[in-house]
Amino acid sequence: MQYYEDIEIGDTREFGEYTVTADEIVEFAEQYDPQPFHTDADAAEESAFGELVASGWHTASMCMRLLVDGPIDDRASMGARGVDELRWKRPVKPGDTLTVRTEILDKRVSESDQKRGYVDTHVEGYNQDGDVVVSFIALGMIERREPEQ
Template identity: 80%
Template structure:
């Protein structure tokens, strides 16, 4: 288990592999983001994208799953305070394969709870061509192994 003390600013990781299917794009969009360029191939052809694309929220959910299956399972995670600077940079298409890379950009001990550390990470979802398709700053909370050591 990795605790707050084990994490350093500048630490980077690359992990995950998720193949995005047309059926999954349609299913997610019909349920949560029913815009025509996510739900209708013909309408998507006439959109700015020119073809069916995944909802940005679907892309974020895929990346979250890779994050949970990746480094979060080995950390003393206490959840998150939110996300900053969420950006959808490239559309995700059926057949794309996504992976995730992270970089620790800041960390500090909570002033209100010394048993908790705040760890901010730049997260980037990347497609099979190396293009960043989504990015955000995750505002994580990680348990401290030694809360009395400051």
């Protein structure tokens, strides 16, 4: 298990692989972001994208799953305070394979609860061509192994 004390600013990781399907793009969009370029392949051809594309929220969610299956799985995570600077850089299309890259930007002990530390992580999701499709700064809370008394 990786605790706050084990995390170093500048640490980078690359992990995960997830291939997106047209069916899941439509299913997600029908429930959460029902715009025609996410739900209807024919209508999407007439859009600015020219084809069916995943919702940016879906893209962020797929990358979150890769984070949970990756570094969060073996980290003493206590949840998150949110995200900053969320950007959808490129559309994600059916057949794209997503991977995630992270870099630890900052860390500090919580002033209100010495049992946890805050870790800010730059997250990039990219496709099989190496193009960044989404980026954000994850504001994590990590348990401390040895909190000061």
